[in-house]
Amino acid sequence: MKRLLADRFSEKFLYVWVILSGLILILMMGALFYRSLPILKLQPLTTLIFSQAWHPSRGEFGFLAFIVGSLWVTTVAMLIAVPICLLTSIYLVEYSSKMLREIISPFIDILAGIPSVVYGIWGILIVVPFIRIYLAPLCGTSSSGYSVLAGGIVLAIMIFPVIIHISMEVFKTVPYELKAASLALGATKWQTVKHVVMRRAMPGIVAAMVLGLSRAFGESIAVLMVVGNLARIPKSVFSPAYPLPALIANNYGEMFSIPKYDSALLFAALLLLLVVLYFNIISRMILSGIKWSNYYYA
Amino acid sequence: MKYYLMAALVLSIIISTLIPKSYSQNNERDLKGHITISGAWALYPMVIKWSDEFQKIFPDVKIDISAGGAGKGITDVLSGSADLGMVSRDINAQEIQKGIWVVAVAKDSVVATVNADNPVIKDILAKGISKDILQKIFITGDIKTWGQVVGSNNSDPINVYTRSDACGAAQTWGKYLGQTQEDLVGIGVYGDPGVAEAVKKDQFAIGYNNINFAYDFKTKSSVPGIQVVTIYPALPPRELYLVSNGQPKSKEVRAFLRWILTDGQTFVPDTGFMNVSADRIKEDLEKL
Amino acid sequence: MHKHAIEEIIYKALMIASCLIVTGVLFLILGTIVFKGLPYLNWSMITQAPQSGYYLGHEGGILNSILGSLYLTGGATVLAFMMSLPVTLYLNVYAKKNSRLVYLVRFAFDVMWGIPSIVYGAFGFMLMLFFGIKASLLAGIITVAFLILPIMTRSMDEVVRMIPQPLLEASYALGATRLQTALKVVVRQALPGISTAVLISFGRGIGDAASLIFTAGFTDSLPTSLFQPVATLPLAIFLQFSSPIVQVQGRAYAAALILTIIILVISIVARFLTKQFTRNIVR
Numbered sequence: 001m002k003r004l005l006a007d008r009f010s011e012k013f014l015y016v017w018v019i020l021s022g023l024i025l026i027l028m029m030g031a032l033f034y035r036s037l038p039i040l041k042l043q044p045l046t047t048l049i050f051s052q053a054w055h056p057s058r059g060e061f062g063f064l065a066f067i068v069g070s071l072w073v074t075t076v077a078m079l080i081a082v083p084i085c086l087l088t089s090i091y092l093v094e095y096s097s098k099m100l101r102e103i104i105s106p107f108i109d110i111l112a113g114i115p116s117v118v119y120g121i122w123g124i125l126i127v128v129p130f131i132r133i134y135l136a137p138l139c140g141t142s143s144s145g146y147s148v149l150a151g152g153i154v155l156a157i158m159i160f161p162v163i164i165h166i167s168m169e170v171f172k173t174v175p176y177e178l179k180a181a182s183l184a185l186g187a188t189k190w191q192t193v194k195h196v197v198m199r200r201a202m203p204g205i206v207a208a209m210v211l212g213l214s215r216a217f218g219e220s221i222a223v224l225m226v227v228g229n230l231a232r233i234p235k236s237v238f239s240p241a242y243p244l245p246a247l248i249a250n251n252y253g254e255m256f257s258i259p260k261y262d263s264a265l266l267f268a269a270l271l272l273l274l275v276v277l278y279f280n281i282i283s284r285m286i287l288s289g290i291k292w293s294n295y296y297y298a
Numbered sequence: 299m300k301y302y303l304m305a306a307l308v309l310s311i312i313i314s315t316l317i318p319k320s321y322s323q324n325n326e327r328d329l330k331g332h333i334t335i336s337g338a339w340a341l342y343p344m345v346i347k348w349s350d351e352f353q354k355i356f357p358d359v360k361i362d363i364s365a366g367g368a369g370k371g372i373t374d375v376l377s378g379s380a381d382l383g384m385v386s387r388d389i390n391a392q393e394i395q396k397g398i399w400v401v402a403v404a405k406d407s408v409v410a411t412v413n414a415d416n417p418v419i420k421d422i423l424a425k426g427i428s429k430d431i432l433q434k435i436f437i438t439g440d441i442k443t444w445g446q447v448v449g450s451n452n453s454d455p456i457n458v459y460t461r462s463d464a465c466g467a468a469q470t471w472g473k474y475l476g477q478t479q480e481d482l483v484g485i486g487v488y489g490d491p492g493v494a495e496a497v498k499k500d501q502f503a504i505g506y507n508n509i510n511f512a513y514d515f516k517t518k519s520s521v522p523g524i525q526v527v528t529i530y531p532a533l534p535p536r537e538l539y540l541v542s543n544g545q546p547k548s549k550e551v552r553a554f555l556r557w558i559l560t561d562g563q564t565f566v567p568d569t570g571f572m573n574v575s576a577d578r579i580k581e582d583l584e585k586l
Numbered sequence: 587m588h589k590h591a592i593e594e595i596i597y598k599a600l601m602i603a604s605c606l607i608v609t610g611v612l613f614l615i616l617g618t619i620v621f622k623g624l625p626y627l628n629w630s631m632i633t634q635a636p637q638s639g640y641y642l643g644h645e646g647g648i649l650n651s652i653l654g655s656l657y658l659t660g661g662a663t664v665l666a667f668m669m670s671l672p673v674t675l676y677l678n679v680y681a682k683k684n685s686r687l688v689y690l691v692r693f694a695f696d697v698m699w700g701i702p703s704i705v706y707g708a709f710g711f712m713l714m715l716f717f718g719i720k721a722s723l724l725a726g727i728i729t730v731a732f733l734i735l736p737i738m739t740r741s742m743d744e745v746v747r748m749i750p751q752p753l754l755e756a757s758y759a760l761g762a763t764r765l766q767t768a769l770k771v772v773v774r775q776a777l778p779g780i781s782t783a784v785l786i787s788f789g790r791g792i793g794d795a796a797s798l799i800f801t802a803g804f805t806d807s808l809p810t811s812l813f814q815p816v817a818t819l820p821l822a823i824f825l826q827f828s829s830p831i832v833q834v835q836g837r838a839y840a841a842a843l844i845l846t847i848i849i850l851v852i853s854i855v856a857r858f859l860t861k862q863f864t865r866n867i868v869r
Contacts, residue, residue, distance in 0.1 A: 007763035014676035018687070021673050021739070022694045024732065028701075028709050035712060055480050084604045091601035104609060106857060111612050113849040115793025117823045118842050122615045124827075125622070132500070144457035144500060146485045157611050164608070190594040211700065218702025220796045221824065229462040229486025240485050245704045245796070246462075250488065252711070252800055254369030254464030256376050259392060269708040273701060280700040284693060301671065301773070309664055312657070334720075334815065336803070339641070346639035362805040362815060365641055379720035379803065379815075491641060492828035495835075514831060521830045 029273065036267035039260050048267070054231045061264045063271070065231045069148075069241035070217060072234050073227060076152025077216045081159050082209055088160075089167035090193055112161035120225035123154040128226055136238050143238035146228035151241065154222050159212040166211060166287070170204030171197065207283035214279035218272060220245030244272050330358040331550035337371020337384030338466045339490035340508040341538045344404050345384060347569050348562050352554055359550050365489070369464025372398065375543050381551050383541040386466025386508065387473075399542050401582040403558055405535045405572040406509050408470045410527045411494065413503050419525065421448035426528035433475045435504060436460070436482050444502065459496050459505035462486030466536075471506045474533050498523035510570050535572055545585070552586060559583050616846065623843025626836035632844070636806050636837065640817075640826060643806075644833040648841050651822035654809045655845075658723060658802065658818055659792040662730035663738075667784060670738040671773075678746045679754065679768040692743065698736040704796040706733045711800040723809055723816040726802030730791045738787040745779030746772060778859045785859070789852040793845060795820035819845045 039048070039061060051062025092101050132145030174197050182192040198205070220243075228240020229250060248265050255262035335345055342365045349361040366374075371383030376396055389400055410432070412422060427447060434441040435456060445452035460482040461468040467490060468479035475482075487496045490511040497503040498521065513520050520526055546552050559579050566573050631647035638645070673691070681688045710729030719725050749772060757767040773780070795818075803815025804825060819841050827838035 003763045003766065007765040010765045011676075011680050014672050014680060017669065017672045018676050018691055021669060021735070022691045024735070025694050025698050028705070031709060031712050032705075055478075057478050057480060084607055087597075087601040087604035088608050091598075091605055095598070095601065104605065106853065107609050107612050109857075110616075110850060110853050111608070113789055113793070113853055114615065115795070115820055115845055115849065117793075117795050117820045117827075118615070118619060118846060121622075121823065121827055121838075121842055122618050125618055126614070129499070142455040144459075144485050144503070157615075160608055160611075188590045188594050190597050191590060214700050215702075218700075218704070220702065220704040221820075224462070224488070225824075229488075230483065231480075232483070242486070245702060248704055248708065249796060249799055250462045250486065251369075251464055252708075253366050253373055256373040256396075266708060266712070269705050273705050276700055276702060276705075277697060280697045284696050288693075301769075302668075305664055305668055309661075309668075312661060312664075332814065334803075342639065343642055346642065350638065360807065362807060363639060364804045364815065374721070377715060377720070378718065487828065489825070489828060491830060491834070494830040495828045498830050511830075523830065 029270070029277075032266055032270040032273060036263055036270050039263040039267050042260060042263075052233065056258045056261050056264065059260065061260070063244075063268065065233050066242050066244045066247050066268070067271075068233045069227075070243035070245075072148045072237070072241055073151040073155060073223065073243050074213060074216045076148055076237060077155035077159065078209065078213055080152060080156035081163060081212060081216075084156075085160055085163040085167060085208075085212075086205070089164050089171060090197075092164075093168050093171040094189070094193055094197070108161050108164055111157070112165075116158065116219060116222040117225075119154050119158055119222040123150060123222060123226040127153050131238070139238070141236065141238050144228070144240070146226055146240050147238045148227065148234050148241045149237040151223045151227035151243070152237070154226055155216045155219060158219060158222060159216050162215055163208045163212040166208035167201075167205055170201045170208065173204070174200045203286045203289065207286040210279050210283035210286075214276045214283075217243075217279070218245055218276050220249045224249055244268050248272075329356045329550055329553055331360070331548060333359065333361045333382065333548075333550055333554060334374075334380045335361065335363045335382045335384060335540075336366060336374045336380040337382075337541075338368040338386035338508075338538070339365045339511060340368075340386035340406055340466055341384035341404070341540070343510045344538070344566065344569050344571050345540075347565050348554075348558055351562070351565060352557055355557075356550075356553070359554070361554070367461075367463040367489075368466035368469070372541065375541055378543070381542065381546070381548065382555075385539045385541050386536065387469040389539065389541065397544050399545050399585075400539050401541075401555060401559065401585065402537045402574045402578050403540050403562075404538045404566050405574060406538060406570070407533055407535045408467050408474075408506055409509050409512050409533075410529050411497050411505050411507050411512050411524045412527055413497055413501050414523050414525045415501050416444070416525070417454050417501070418444045418448045418450060418452055421450065422527055423525070426530050428530055429475065432529060436471075436484065437475055437477055439483055454502050456504055457500050457502045458484030459487055459493050459500075459503055460484035461490070461493060462488050465490070466538075467506060467508050470533070470536055494521055494524060513570060537574065537578075538571075556583070556586055559586075619839070619842050619846050623839040623846075626840040627843055631837070631840045635808055640804070640806050640822070640837070641829060641834060642831065644831070646837075648817075648819075648822055648837050648844070650806060650808050650817040651819045651841055652844065654723070654802075654816040655792050655819040657809050658726045658798075658816060659730060659788055661723075661727040662734060662791050663784060663788045665727060665731035666735045666738050666787060669735060670742050670783070671780070673739055674742040674746050675768045675772065677743060678749070679764050679772060692740075695736045695739050695743075699740060701736075702796070703733055703794045704799075707797040707800045710797060714801060720813070721801060721803035721815050722811075722813045723802065724812045726798055726816060726818070727812075729797045729801045730794065733794060733797050734787040734791045737790055738783050741783035741786055742776075742780055745783060746776045748779075749775050778862045782856045782859045785852050785856045789849050789856075793820060793849060795824055 050064055052064045053060040053062040127150045128145035131150055136143040178196055179192055182196045223243055224246035229242050230240040231242045234241040248268050345363055368385045368387050371385050374380035375383035444454045472479045472482055487493050490508050493505045494507050494511050497505045512526050563573055633649055634647040635650040636646035637643045677688050714725045757771045798818050798821055804821050805815045805817050809816045822841040823838045826834045829835055
């Protein structure tokens, strides 16, 4: 009898726990929204998002430079990361021996575990001087090295593990029969990969890329150490920029000495949350769709 | 169930070792307590020195000092995170309205810095840089090469560095150039030591620092790799403040402040700062 | 040669190059940290707190940050564990299979897994303001607990999910209640996997700086109270790295090296535990 009571009780207790945990996300959005209200009342949403004028002490809060800065840095990171990651994961799944995969997988995990400050240090020590001394003069411009490109390179490396891991999982789910059929028709391995495997894996690959993108979009520490923190729309990849997460991390200290600044920064955090949420939801839906569809084919 | 008990046990052990012990204070000699100070890098070396000396006299008072910029000092004091804030710029009207209480404790200045291997360093050291040129470098961006600064043919680019965190140095520099921190155009680096290091690493850099970070506090000579530049008209020395949320109530904080304004002032010149005028000190002592 | 054969060779070369880039970059990063940090790693570095202020002091080490990080992340891991384990058990033992609630909660956690740590930091900061806690060990523990909760829950969930249904059914057939099954059968079976989940979360939590900037503060002293600011390794690196004073930079490099070593050790132990798990599982 006691066991049954304990069982009944624990079920209710755990149920509450689960509901609470699910609500955390809603709580976060709600709290951020509540604290952003003052600035939303001050200026219309379109001004906040599309204006370039960022002068908090004069009450002007235009986030455009930061949004564009974030977009530039993330785009550069994706341009670098996606080809490298796709090629690597295809190689590891389709071409390489099992032993090689066993050796390289831990390396990718370690890459995933390196803290973002360490990436930032590496960026300042190696990437920034590299851009300043070699790359920029090579391309005909001059740069202090603290630039969109530096941020992009560091971010790209940070998202390697995410994209590779998920891409590998997706490639593994492509049924062998499809590949065998293609090879039987006389295609080479690469042709099979290019036309059959990629097409089949495309939704999953997109999901992997979107997850990588959202990770890159939200990274703050590593990026703020190398990107230059200048609140202007960048003119080229060699110019400095100021992504949203860096804005929040750098300026939270002055939150209360300028009116509405705390609300502006929390609004930036809300924006970040919504964008990342959007990307995450889409890619998760794609990925869970894949899991289900394999029940039918496999 | 077992795991819950274990987790609860572990957690309670951790908590019990960390709960603050209660304080009791009879007279001044038995001064016990904890003071948290946060804020501008400008005051950091001085407050470190003061707290070292103060703790020699009152070893039971623990003082925690962290730097995050003048803006952070104000924020922490207002939010209750810190007992005292170090501020290296003028306190504005809203802050006073929010209840900020101020004493002036020392003076210092902000200096312009360039890399020691700057291509036109000889000219710069000979002539100095005028405020007009500095405005064109830091605010409008009209001057882009080192040649334009000294009037030669040099075409090396100027890499401008400023502060990315909310701080007094940038505000002071901005004010000197007729604007505010937000109008300074340059690569934003976090923290005063950060700008010094960035200037040290980049041959074409120009930046600004609190005087105590351009000169090494311990060795009393300028940080190797950077060179302080004379500018004209000169930047007047500025007052540095310790602020609190309303008049400080805790015994330790009041004792510390009183000590700073009296015995503490003897340590000021050796640490690279200047004393506040005697009248101002008297005023502030009365505030206490 | 045949066009497709050439294409095959080119792409194969590109793929190998990509693999080399990925592993090469890893070694480059690790190498830089070791090269910079090793000279500063000595006994006094790990047993002393910084003297004369962490920004300017020439002497002293990083004991404050090491202890602070261990306490903070340890506390956060325990806190997150107290929520993860019940939720995982509920989702896998108590709830009806394929119920909407299970799907929604798993989805919610998956999404929370992707939220940037700075948003958690901002959220933690708002909680601090709401409850009147100042920047302290406690605030840091709560924030990092929120940060690692999705990671721990999802990892644990994946592991517990793998336990074969027949095992649970056998337990019920013998008359056990769900609670007994959950605690005695499931947990015991999944223990290596649960430990791995805890370890990975610890590793994630100890390295994160963005969540701590707002909430934990920084200090020269060793952690002695839940309600005072605490020094942590990631912030020790971030704040001291950009100083022109060599000894201060040295502390940052040493902290970076120690942090990286901790993460490496956790990686290795987690891999080992996962192997244990798949070897000893009941099939």
